[in-house]
Amino acid sequence: MKKLSKNTVYNLSTYGIVIVAYLIVQGIVLAGGLSNQIRGQLVPICVYISLAISLNLVSGVSGELSLGHAGFMSVGAFSGVIVAAALRDSGMGGVPILIISMIVGGVISGIAGLIIGIPVLRLRGDYLAIVTLAFGEIIKNIINNLYVAVDARGLHFSMTSADGFNLSEGGRVVINGPMGATGITKLASFTMGVVLIIFTLFVVLGTINSRHGRAIMAARDNRIAADSVGISVTRCKLLAFTVAAVLAGMAGALYAMNYSTVAAKKFDFNTSILILVFVVLGGMGNIRGSIIAAAILTLLPELLRSVADYRMLVYAIVLILVMLARNSTVLKNYINNVVNGIVSRIKAPFSGRNGGKGGASE
Amino acid sequence: MNGKMVNAPSRGIIPERDADKSLALETIHLGISFGGLKAVDDFNLTLGRTEIGGLIGPNGAGKTTVFNLLTNVYAPTEGTIIVDGKDTRGLKTFQVNRLGIARTFQNIRLFNNMSVMDNVLVGLHHEMDYGFPKALLRLPGFYKSERIAKKRAMEYLSLFNMQDMAEHKAGSLPYGAQRRLEIVRALATNPTILLLDEPAAGMNPSETAELMENIRKIRDTFQICIFLIEHDMSFVMGLCEGIAVMNFGRIIAKGTPEEIKSNPQVIEAYLGREKGK
Numbered sequence: 001m002k003k004l005s006k007n008t009v010y011n012l013s014t015y016g017i018v019i020v021a022y023l024i025v026q027g028i029v030l031a032g033g034l035s036n037q038i039r040g041q042l043v044p045i046c047v048y049i050s051l052a053i054s055l056n057l058v059s060g061v062s063g064e065l066s067l068g069h070a071g072f073m074s075v076g077a078f079s080g081v082i083v084a085a086a087l088r089d090s091g092m093g094g095v096p097i098l099i100i101s102m103i104v105g106g107v108i109s110g111i112a113g114l115i116i117g118i119p120v121l122r123l124r125g126d127y128l129a130i131v132t133l134a135f136g137e138i139i140k141n142i143i144n145n146l147y148v149a150v151d152a153r154g155l156h157f158s159m160t161s162a163d164g165f166n167l168s169e170g171g172r173v174v175i176n177g178p179m180g181a182t183g184i185t186k187l188a189s190f191t192m193g194v195v196l197i198i199f200t201l202f203v204v205l206g207t208i209n210s211r212h213g214r215a216i217m218a219a220r221d222n223r224i225a226a227d228s229v230g231i232s233v234t235r236c237k238l239l240a241f242t243v244a245a246v247l248a249g250m251a252g253a254l255y256a257m258n259y260s261t262v263a264a265k266k267f268d269f270n271t272s273i274l275i276l277v278f279v280v281l282g283g284m285g286n287i288r289g290s291i292i293a294a295a296i297l298t299l300l301p302e303l304l305r306s307v308a309d310y311r312m313l314v315y316a317i318v319l320i321l322v323m324l325a326r327n328s329t330v331l332k333n334y335i336n337n338v339v340n341g342i343v344s345r346i347k348a349p350f351s352g353r354n355g356g357k358g359g360a361s362e
Numbered sequence: 363m364n365g366k367m368v369n370a371p372s373r374g375i376i377p378e379r380d381a382d383k384s385l386a387l388e389t390i391h392l393g394i395s396f397g398g399l400k401a402v403d404d405f406n407l408t409l410g411r412t413e414i415g416g417l418i419g420p421n422g423a424g425k426t427t428v429f430n431l432l433t434n435v436y437a438p439t440e441g442t443i444i445v446d447g448k449d450t451r452g453l454k455t456f457q458v459n460r461l462g463i464a465r466t467f468q469n470i471r472l473f474n475n476m477s478v479m480d481n482v483l484v485g486l487h488h489e490m491d492y493g494f495p496k497a498l499l500r501l502p503g504f505y506k507s508e509r510i511a512k513k514r515a516m517e518y519l520s521l522f523n524m525q526d527m528a529e530h531k532a533g534s535l536p537y538g539a540q541r542r543l544e545i546v547r548a549l550a551t552n553p554t555i556l557l558l559d560e561p562a563a564g565m566n567p568s569e570t571a572e573l574m575e576n577i578r579k580i581r582d583t584f585q586i587c588i589f590l591i592e593h594d595m596s597f598v599m600g601l602c603e604g605i606a607v608m609n610f611g612r613i614i615a616k617g618t619p620e621e622i623k624s625n626p627q628v629i630e631a632y633l634g635r636e637k638g639k
């Protein structure tokens with residue numbers, strides 16, 4: 001059997017972890033072993049995992065600080081909701097409508113990414129952080145003043161109020177200013193959430209392990225040297241930023257379609273920071289770390305409901321402990337040993353050789 | 363095209379054997395000032411297609427600044443640079459590389475978090491032809507292109523016997539190996555002119571001797587022009603066919619190693635001062 005490269009093994013086992021986790025959770029759900037509360041978190045967990053992976057492409061792999069990931073999520077969410085509303089009576093099934101909405105949400109979010117990225121990514125320094133921060137706020141305000149309705153004649157837009165639409169029979173308001181999107185058909189499912197994660201992994205890992213990904217990382221490691229070997233640093237950063245925007249838009253669309261109403265204020269600065277926390281905790285450039293951090297930190301507040309009043313306190317303490325643990329060599333070595341043991345066990349069937357070395361050293 | 367053998371050593375910094383061809387590099391009245399300081403002034407130089415040229419001078423003479431001008435890291439405030447018959451004015455650094463200039467850095471600049479292999483593959487970026495969609499979909503062309511590039515990267519690494527290090531992190535290599543990797547990465551971009559900024563700095567005598575051999579081998583194999591800055595006099599004198607000497611931003615002498623060695627101005631400005639330390 002041909003020996004697989006280290007990267008291939010890493011990628012395959014990452015997909016493997018996601019799929020195994022999906023099967024286990026799905027099994028527990030079918031057995032009725034999950035509380036309603038936690039079941040309700042399954043789609044958001046998938047969405048946040050996907051967002052953490054795509055933000056990692058910008059912050060970890062390309063080395064740019066983006067503080068507006070929730071803004072792209074928002075663009076995707078509301079464009080997705082509009083598309084889904086327009087297609088509701090088309091006779092299409094729920095899943096195709098959901099997929100089309102996610103694709104349109106992703107594309108529009110990607111266009112927003114391009115528009116922001118082209119002027120800003122030429123500049124060096126932390127301009128991207130400032131501009132993406134502003135972008136998130138601007139998007140929130142635009143959507144707070146956006147009114148969209150759909151009827152037999154098509155879509156209607158307004159920036160002042162929903163009163164002037166004169167909707168025909170069966171028409172309805174889809175986005176109602178500060179109230180956000182209302183009357184959303186809940187099309188999202190845990191399975192689609194996992195499909196989104198797999199798709200996001202496919203795009204991000206595929207990017208990293210290509211000449212484009214190497215150029216992106218080269219520009220991060222040493223901008224001047226990348227320039228000197230013929231790499232257009234601006235183009236690399238723009239590619240990473242736009243791809244991440246597309247993925248965030250898709251995640252946003254799925255997120256919105258998990259609820260019957262969604263307001264723009266859900267996608268504010270706090271959400272952007274939350275996603276960044278997942279990436280930082282999971283490790284810059286560490287895709288698997290992003291997945292784990294996003295899953296645990298999204299679940300944690302739910303699990304902590306029993307300690308009600310102290311919930312946020314415990315949450316904060318856990319964050320600090322994880323940060324400390326990540327910087328402790330003793331703990332790091334211990335965790336590395338455990339992880340290596342697991343990885344080599346996973347690797348063994350792929351490499352076709354006895355890969356149990358790491359595990360045996362314990 | 364490039365099949366010509368190097369038969370006779372070039373005489374001076376304008377090699378006669380290349381008189382029939384366009385020069386690899388030409389600078390005309392090149393200059394830059396930082397604020398009031400003229401870091402490089404009236405810098406005129408030509409380099410032949412397969413010449414090994416040297417640039418020497420005391421610390422702060424402006425040598426590295428010349429490299430930064432040639433690669434458009436700094437935009438010249440005066441003068442013209444002609445690469446392969448083309449004026450490089452207004453081009454970005456990455457476009458100058460595409461025109462044929464590759465370089466190494468005095469203070470090593472590798473992609474430290476990436477493997478040795480990946481560092482070389484970044485140099486081969488434009489040799490690979492697949493686009494982004496093809497990369498994501500992992501179409502057959504992707505694998506073929508990657509396979510060929512990896513093979514070529516190994517060939518480049520083998521110039522310095524570095525194949526065994528391919529999977530090491532570039533940042534973890536010993537100093538000398540980092541310097542060699544920078545040369546390999548630059549070569550991978552398939553340049554017509556290779557600029558080396560103090561390639562032997564920090565190397566021990568045996569490493570330095572080996573590097574001399576290897577630089578000569580690279581010139582003979584790839585038939586390219588090499589232009590290097592170095593403080594090690596025996597290295598420069600033993601390797602370069604033409605040498606330019608700088609002091610205070612200006613060229614004070616040009617010629618063969620013998621001519622430079624016996625030039626009183628050079629001894630005064632450079633060698634004399636070195637001895638006096």
Ligand SMILES: Nc1ncnc2c1ncn2[C@@H]1O[C@H](COP(=O)(O)OP(=O)(O)OP(=O)(O)O)[C@@H](O)[C@H]1O
Nearest residue numbers: 396399401419420421422423424425426427428468
């Ligand atoms: N970006 C810059 N801004 C201002 N001054 C600069 C800049 N780059 C170089 N200089 C100045 O130009 C002069 C030449 O510097 P340069 O680095 O080219 O010298 P060098 O000949 O390479 O010296 P060394 O042998 O020490 O490497 C120095 O006085 C330096 O301070």
Ligand SMILES: [Mg+2]
Nearest residue numbers: 425426427468
């Ligand atoms: Mg210098």
